[in-house]
Amino acid sequence: xxxxxxxxxxxxxxxxxxxxxxxxxxLARKMGRGAxxxxxxxxxxxxxxxxxxxxxxxxQPFTSWAYAIARYKLIDWYRRNRIRRTEPxxxxxxxxxxxxxxEAATRHDLGKLVSTLPDRQRSLLEDVKIAGxxxxxxxxxxxxxxxxxxxxxxxxxxVLMRRARGEN
Amino acid sequence: MKTDELIGLLARDAVPVVRGLLPRRLSALALAGAAAAxxxxxxxxxxxxxxxxxxxxxxxxxxxxxxxxxxLAGFLLAERLSxxxxxxxxxxxxxxxxAAAIAALAATQLMTIPSGQIPAAILGGSWDSCxxxxxxxxxxxxxxxxxxxxxxxxxxxxLAGAAAxxxxGGVSATVYGLHCDENAAPFVALWYxxxxxxTVVAGAVAGSRVLRW
Numbered sequence: 001x002x003x004x005x006x007x008x009x010x011x012x013x014x015x016x017x018x019x020x021x022x023x024x025x026x027l028a029r030k031m032g033r034g035a036x037x038x039x040x041x042x043x044x045x046x047x048x049x050x051x052x053x054x055x056x057x058x059x060q061p062f063t064s065w066a067y068a069i070a071r072y073k074l075i076d077w078y079r080r081n082r083i084r085r086t087e088p089x090x091x092x093x094x095x096x097x098x099x100x101x102x103e104a105a106t107r108h109d110l111g112k113l114v115s116t117l118p119d120r121q122r123s124l125l126e127d128v129k130i131a132g133x134x135x136x137x138x139x140x141x142x143x144x145x146x147x148x149x150x151x152x153x154x155x156x157x158x159v160l161m162r163r164a165r166g167e168n
Numbered sequence: 169m170k171t172d173e174l175i176g177l178l179a180r181d182a183v184p185v186v187r188g189l190l191p192r193r194l195s196a197l198a199l200a201g202a203a204a205a206x207x208x209x210x211x212x213x214x215x216x217x218x219x220x221x222x223x224x225x226x227x228x229x230x231x232x233x234x235x236x237x238x239x240l241a242g243f244l245l246a247e248r249l250s251x252x253x254x255x256x257x258x259x260x261x262x263x264x265x266x267a268a269a270i271a272a273l274a275a276t277q278l279m280t281i282p283s284g285q286i287p288a289a290i291l292g293g294s295w296d297s298c299x300x301x302x303x304x305x306x307x308x309x310x311x312x313x314x315x316x317x318x319x320x321x322x323x324x325x326x327l328a329g330a331a332a333x334x335x336x337g338g339v340s341a342t343v344y345g346l347h348c349d350e351n352a353a354p355f356v357a358l359w360y361x362x363x364x365x366x367t368v369v370a371g372a373v374a375g376s377r378v379l380r381w
Contacts, residue, residue, distance in 0.1 A: 005185045013179030020171055043174050048381070050178040052321040054185045055251045068253030072323040111169035129169070129177045154181055161381070 001062050005053060016046055023070050030074055041077055043110050044164045045070040051161055076165055113163045114156075121156045124149055191247050193316050198243060198339050201309015205343040209305055216349040227351040230273070232342055234356060237266040238364055239338020245331035246313065250320035256331070263334065267361070274357035289352040295359050298348060302363025303370070306333075306340035310371055314378055322379045329375010330368045337367030 004012030024042050031038055048069050056065050114122055120142070127138040128149075135153075139146040222228045244259030281289060292298075313332040322328030341360050350356065 004182055005187075007182055007184030009179045009182045012182035013175055016175045016178055017172075020175060039171060043169070043171055046171070046174060046178065048321070050181065052252070052381070054189055055321040057251055057254060060251070060254055064253040065251070066253075068323055069321065072252060072321075110174060114169065125177070128180060129173050132176075135180065150181070150183065153177075154183075157178070157181060165380070 001056065002058065005056070005058075012050075016050065019049065019066055020046055023066075026067065026070060027074060031077070037077065037081075040110070040164075041070075041073055044161070045073045047110070047157060047161050047164070048073060051157060080166065110160055110164065113160050116163065117156055117159060121152055121159075124152050125156050128153060190250055190320055193319075194243060194247055194250075194313065194335070197312045197316055198239070198309065198335055200312060201306070201336055202339045202343050204308035205305035205340045206346075208308075209301075209343060209347055213301070213347050215346055218349060219346070222349070225351070227353075228345065230353065231345045231348075231356050231360065234266055234270045235338050235341035235345060235360060235364070237338070238263060239335055239342060241266060242331050242334030242336070242338050246317065246328065246335050249324060249328040249331050250317050250322050252321050252323045259331070270353065270357045270361070274354040277353045289354045290358065292350040292352060292355040292359075294348060294350060295355065298344075298350070298355075298359040299363035299366060301347075302337065302341045302344050302360065303366040305344055306336040306363075306367040307370075309339055310336035310367060310374070314371065314374055317375075317379055318381065321381060322375070325379035326372045326376040328379055330372040332375060333368035333371020334364065336371065337364035340364075340367065 001015050004015050020042055023045050024038065027041050027045070028035070028038055031041065049066055052069065056062065114125055117125065124138055124142060124144075127133045127141060128135065133141065135146050135149050139149040142149065144152075216222060241259045241263035244262065245256040248254045248256035248259060277289060278286060310333060313336055314329065317328060317332060341364055344360075344363075350359075
């Protein structure tokens with residue numbers, strides 16, 4: 001996490017990957033196994049953890065910070081779905097929770113939300129995400145500066161986070 | 169979108185984070201709120217007439233320490249509550265200490281002055297305008313603080329909004345002390361606190377609406 005905060009992309013990605021695994025287990029336990037929105041919520045949590053990483057105070061335990069964000073997104077999900085919070089009865093769900101597949105169907109899917117972005121932002125995001133271009137390559141392709149590409153992608157991510165919770 | 173793709177995308181967006189941005193932003197906006205309160209107050213209602221001399225008066229500092237103490241408690245709480253998973257114990261403690269101190273001071277004064285002076289010590293000459301002025305002077309600061317807190321990650325929106333209100337209200341009441349020449353502790357304990365309480369409530373109501381992310 002600390003290296004990610006310093007701008008180390010590989011360390012940041014690795015941290016998010018590990019976190020995705022634990023959050024999937026945590027959220028599966030809270031949402032009920034096989035909840036259709038599970039992977040959506042994992043993604044929303046990761047997006048929020050990424051965008052809000054400057055609120056992590058390095059003197060605090062990292063996990064309590066990250067789980068507090070996941071819990072916030074979970075409560076938001078309960079509210080959206082008007083489901084009252086209930087504690088799961090069996091411990092057994094915990095055993096299977098983290099096995100839930102990464103490929104699980106996503107319902108409102110950030111991918112679909114991407115298609116609601118303005119064309120220019122969307123195509124940049126897809127170049128970097130799907131085609132795997134670096135910022136510099138995407139910038140050349142779009143005829144923009146690298147800085148402008150970074151800003152555009154960062155803005156797109158912020159828009160995605162807001163749209164995911166149903167704002168416009 | 170697959171989660172792995174998202175993670176790849178986020179990793180590329182990993183620009184270095186500025187350390188200590190949150191406390192710096194909050195304190196800058198609290199100072200800006202104080203400046204705004206000052207700029208609104210001076211042409212409208214001016215300074216207290218005894219001003220340079222009043223700086224030598226301990227009651228001036230009693231008021232300033234109480235209101236600035238509440239503002240500092242609001243700052244500590246707003247800073248903590250903008251971070252997921254953090255607790256604001258220090259801020260709560262400071263707010264409680266300030267409230268207990270002014271209540272004790274007010275009670276002592278009420279018990280020691282002749283009973284004929286009690287109404288004056290409680291109502292002073294401006295009880296009906298003091299809380300409203302503190303509230304109005306706090307609004308620019310409150311709006312700015314809430315706006316900046318949106319950028320961070322308050323997970324308890326109403327409470328975080330209330331903390332923003334405590335910060336803005338404490339700052340505004342401290343500035344208002346340059347105008348108000350009431351000296352009695354019971355007056356301060358009641359009407360200054362009420363003005364700050366208005367701001368806290370406004371912050372909580374606004375916070376529950378705008379501090380969503």
